[in-house]
Amino acid sequence: MVTELLTQQLPIVLNALFLAAVLFLLGTGLSIIYGMLNFLNLAHAAFLVLGAYVSATIITRIVGALGGSVGGGVLLVALLVGLLVVVPAIVSIVGLTMERTMFRPIYGLEDDYQLLATFGVILMLEDGMKFVWGGQPVSATAPSDLLGGVTLFGFTYPLWPIFATAVTAVVAVTLYYFFEETRLGKITLAMAEDAEIVGVTGIDTRSVHLKVYVIGVALAGLGGALYLPNASMTTGLSLQFVILAFAVLVIGGLGSLKGAIAASLLIGFMRAFGTYYVPQLALAIVFLLMAAVMLIKPTGLYGDIKA
Amino acid sequence: MRPSLKPDGDIVKRGIPPLDPPVDRRTFLKGAGAATIAASMAGCSNPAGDTGGDGGGGGGGEIPSEPLRMACVGFTSGPAAVFGKPMMQAARMIVDKINGNGGILGKQKIEMDEHDENNENVAQLYRRLATQENYDVIVGFISSANALTVGPIAEELGQPTIIWDTGTTELFDSAVTDPKYVFRTCASSSTDAVGAALVLKNALPDVKTVAGVNQDYAYGRNNWNLFTKAIEAFSIDVKVVESRFTPFPNEDFSSTITALNDSNPDFLFSSLWGGDLVNFITQANGRGLFDDTLPCFSGGTHIFADAPDQVPDGLLFGARGPHFPYGILGWNSLHEEFVASFEKRYNASPYAHGAFHAWQALYAYVHSVERAYKLSGEYPDKDAWVQSMEGIGFDTASGFLSVPRGSHNAVEPSFWGFSDTGGENISLRDPVWIAKEEVNPPVNKTTGEWLNSI
Numbered sequence: 001m002v003t004e005l006l007t008q009q010l011p012i013v014l015n016a017l018f019l020a021a022v023l024f025l026l027g028t029g030l031s032i033i034y035g036m037l038n039f040l041n042l043a044h045a046a047f048l049v050l051g052a053y054v055s056a057t058i059i060t061r062i063v064g065a066l067g068g069s070v071g072g073g074v075l076l077v078a079l080l081v082g083l084l085v086v087v088p089a090i091v092s093i094v095g096l097t098m099e100r101t102m103f104r105p106i107y108g109l110e111d112d113y114q115l116l117a118t119f120g121v122i123l124m125l126e127d128g129m130k131f132v133w134g135g136q137p138v139s140a141t142a143p144s145d146l147l148g149g150v151t152l153f154g155f156t157y158p159l160w161p162i163f164a165t166a167v168t169a170v171v172a173v174t175l176y177y178f179f180e181e182t183r184l185g186k187i188t189l190a191m192a193e194d195a196e197i198v199g200v201t202g203i204d205t206r207s208v209h210l211k212v213y214v215i216g217v218a219l220a221g222l223g224g225a226l227y228l229p230n231a232s233m234t235t236g237l238s239l240q241f242v243i244l245a246f247a248v249l250v251i252g253g254l255g256s257l258k259g260a261i262a263a264s265l266l267i268g269f270m271r272a273f274g275t276y277y278v279p280q281l282a283l284a285i286v287f288l289l290m291a292a293v294m295l296i297k298p299t300g301l302y303g304d305i306k307a
Numbered sequence: 308m309r310p311s312l313k314p315d316g317d318i319v320k321r322g323i324p325p326l327d328p329p330v331d332r333r334t335f336l337k338g339a340g341a342a343t344i345a346a347s348m349a350g351c352s353n354p355a356g357d358t359g360g361d362g363g364g365g366g367g368g369e370i371p372s373e374p375l376r377m378a379c380v381g382f383t384s385g386p387a388a389v390f391g392k393p394m395m396q397a398a399r400m401i402v403d404k405i406n407g408n409g410g411i412l413g414k415q416k417i418e419m420d421e422h423d424e425n426n427e428n429v430a431q432l433y434r435r436l437a438t439q440e441n442y443d444v445i446v447g448f449i450s451s452a453n454a455l456t457v458g459p460i461a462e463e464l465g466q467p468t469i470i471w472d473t474g475t476t477e478l479f480d481s482a483v484t485d486p487k488y489v490f491r492t493c494a495s496s497s498t499d500a501v502g503a504a505l506v507l508k509n510a511l512p513d514v515k516t517v518a519g520v521n522q523d524y525a526y527g528r529n530n531w532n533l534f535t536k537a538i539e540a541f542s543i544d545v546k547v548v549e550s551r552f553t554p555f556p557n558e559d560f561s562s563t564i565t566a567l568n569d570s571n572p573d574f575l576f577s578s579l580w581g582g583d584l585v586n587f588i589t590q591a592n593g594r595g596l597f598d599d600t601l602p603c604f605s606g607g608t609h610i611f612a613d614a615p616d617q618v619p620d621g622l623l624f625g626a627r628g629p630h631f632p633y634g635i636l637g638w639n640s641l642h643e644e645f646v647a648s649f650e651k652r653y654n655a656s657p658y659a660h661g662a663f664h665a666w667q668a669l670y671a672y673v674h675s676v677e678r679a680y681k682l683s684g685e686y687p688d689k690d691a692w693v694q695s696m697e698g699i700g701f702d703t704a705s706g707f708l709s710v711p712r713g714s715h716n717a718v719e720p721s722f723w724g725f726s727d728t729g730g731e732n733i734s735l736r737d738p739v740w741i742a743k744e745e746v747n748p749p750v751n752k753t754t755g756e757w758l759n760s761i
Contacts, residue, residue: 011568127384130388135384138613149595231558232585234386234582234585275566276562
C-alpha cells in the first residue's frame with residue numbers, strides 16, 4: 001500500500017525535479033546578476049527563450065548533417081555537445097553584445113528605470129526572435145527521442161528530463177564550488193557586499209562583473225537547451241519565464257546560490273504536486289508561495305541582501 | 308491499445324460530407340428581395356474572382372468608384388499567431404485575387420488593412436477602427452474573449468462585422484442575443500464539441516471512460532462545457548474520469564499528463580491549440596499517454612505544419628469543421644486552387660483551419676454584396692448587406708457553407724480523421740463526418756437550450 005503510494009508519486013517527483021532544474025538555471029543567473037552586480041535585468045528570461053530557439057536550429061542542423069550517416073550514439077553525443085556547449089556559448093555572445101550596447105548605459109540607474117528599460121529589451125528580443133524563427137511553435141526533440149524512455153513501476157517516463165536534471169545538479173555543484181572555493185567566486189561575493197571597496201584593492205571589477213554576467217546568461221541559455229527537447233518554444237512564452245525567474249529570485253533571496261536551489265526545488269515541487277492534486281491552483285501556487293515567503297522573510301529564504 | 312472508429316453510418320458517416328448543398332442552390336438566392344431569373348442565373352455559388360468571368364452582375368445600379376475599406380484583425384504576434392499568420396496570408400492572397408479580377412462586382416477594389424489582435428485593449432482598437440478609421444467592414448477575431456468583447460460594441464455602433472474564426476457559442480447565445488450587424492462565417496465550437504460527443508456515441512462503442520484537457524479561458528471552458536453537456540443530452544454511456552484546465556499559455560504539462568495517465572481514460576477530448584498543443588503532445592508522447600487512450604483534438608491540425616515530427620500516427624483530429632488541405636478532402640476546384648496558390652505564394656501548407664476560415668469570411672462579404680446588387684439592382688447599404696448575408700450559401704474551399712435563415716452563424720459539418728504520417732504531407736485517414744444539423748442548434752435555440760431539450 002505504502003509502496004504503491006510512493007511509486008504513484010514518483011512521476012510527479014520527476015516532473016518537479018525537471019521543472020526545478022529549468023527554474024534553477026533560469027533563476028540563478030538573474031539572482032547573481034542582480035544580487036552581485038546590482039543590475040535588475042527583466043530581460044534575463046529571454047536568454048532562456050533564445051537558448052531554446054537556438055537549440056532548435058542546432059538540433060535541426062546537426063540531424064540534417066549527420067542524421068543518416070552516423071549511428072544513434074554518435075548523433076546523440078553531437079547533439080549533446082551542441083546543446084550543452086554551443087548553445088550557452090552563442091547565447092553568451094548575444095548577451096555580451098547586449099551588455100556592451102544596451103545594458104552598460106543603464107547600470108547606474110535606479111531599479112525602476114532598469115526594469116522599464118529591460119522590459120523594453122524583452123519586447124525587442126521577442127520581436128527579434130519572432131523575425132528569425134517565426135510565430136509558429138518551434139520544436140526539435142531529436143535528443144529526447146534518441147535517449148528514449150524508461151518504464152518504472154508500470155509507468156513510462158522519458159529519459160531526457162531525468163538527464164537534464166542530472167546535468168543541472170552537476171552545474172549546481174560546480175557553481176557552489178566556484179563561489180565557495182575559487183578566488184573569482186570569493187571576489188564576486190565580496191563585490192556583492194561592497195563593489196567599491198573591492199575596486200579600491202586593485203581588482204579589475206569590470207572584468208569580474210563581465211565574467212559573472214556571462215555565467216548568468218550562459219546558465220539561462222543552458223536552461224533553454226535542456227527545456228526544448230521536452231517541449232516547444234513559441235512567441236509569448238518569455239513573459240511566463242520572466243515571472244518564474246522572479247519567483248526564484250524573491251523566494252530564494254538575492255545573490256544566494258543556496259536560495260536559488262531551494263527556491264527552484266520549492267516552486268518545482270509545489271507546481272508539480274499542485275497541478276496534480278489541486279489543478280485550480282496551478283497558476284496561483286507560485287504567487288502564494290512568493291507572498292508567504294515575503295511575509296515571513298522579506299529578504300528571501302537565504303537572502304540577506306535587500307533589494 | 309487505442310479504440311478504432313466504428314461509425315453507425317446513420318449519424319456518423321464514413322468519408323467526407325457531400326459537396327452538394329442540402330437543398331437547391333437557388334434557395335440561397337432568396338431573401339434580399341424578389342429573386343429574378345437574372346439573379347438566379349448569376350449563381351451564388353460562384354464568388355467574385357472565382358467565376359472565371361467578369362464578376363459583374365445584372366444589377367445595373369452605380370457601383371462605388373472608391374475602394375471598399377476592410378480591416379482584418381487577427382493575431383499576428385503571440386501564441387495565437389499560429390492561426391493569425393496564415394489567416395492574414397490567406398486574406399491578403401484572396402484580396403489580391405479579387406482585385407486582380409477587377410474587384411467586387413468586377414469594379415470595386417478592396418483596400419485591406421491588417422491589425423494585430425494581440426492588443427491590450429481590443430475594445431478600444433475596435434472602436435477606433437469603426438469610428439475613427441471608418442472601415443466599411445471589420446473582419447476578424449480569433450480569440451473567443453475578444454469576440455465576446457467586440458460583438459456588443461459592433462451592434463451598438465451599427466458596424467458591419469464578420470467574426471472569422473472564434474469558436475465560442477457564447478457569442479450569439481449570450482453576448483449578442485439579437486444580432487443585426489455581426490455575423491460569424493465559421494462554425495461555432497458546437498460543431499467540434501457536440502460532434503466529438505456524437506463520435507463517442509455512434510462510432511466508439513467500446514469507450515467507457517472519458518477525460519478532457521482544455522485551456523483555462525473562454526474557448527477551452529466553452530468546449531468542455533458543451534462536450535459534457537452533449538454527453539448528458541445524448542445519454543452517452545461513459546464516465547468522465549478527469550477534466551483538466553491548463554494555464555494559457557503553458558510550458559509544462561507533465562503533471563497534467565501524469566494525472567491523465569493515472570485516470571487512464573479510453574478517450575480524451577481536447578481543444579488545445581498552438582504551442583500548448585505542441586507541448587502537450589510532445590510531453591504526452593514520452594509518457595505513454597496515447598498508448599491506450601485515444602485523444603481527439605478538435606482544432607489541432609495546424610500542428611501538422613508547426614511540429615510534424617511530434618505527431619504520432621493514429622490520433623483523432625478535427626479541424627474546426629472540414630478544413631484540411633490534403634488527402635481525401637479534395638473538395639472542389641476552389642479547394643485545389645486555394646491550397647495550390649497558398650503553397651506557391653507562401654511556401655507553406657495551409658494546415659491551420661484559420662486559413663480556410665479567412666477564405667470563407669472574405670468571400671461571404673464579397674458574395675453577399677454581389678448577391679444584394681444582383682437582386683435589388685442597387686449597391687447595398689449596410690442594412691441591405693445584412694439582408695443579403697442572412698440565409699446566404701455558397702461553395703467554399705471547404706465545401707458548401709450556409710448561414711441558416713434566422714441565424715447569423717454559419718454552420719458546418721463536423722469532420723474527424725486519424726493522423727496519417729506515412730505520406731509526404733501528414734494527412735487524415737479513415738475520416739468520418741456528421742451533418743451540420745446534427746451538431747448545431749436550430750436557429751430559435753441557444754446551444755444550451757438545444758442540448759437541454761434533447
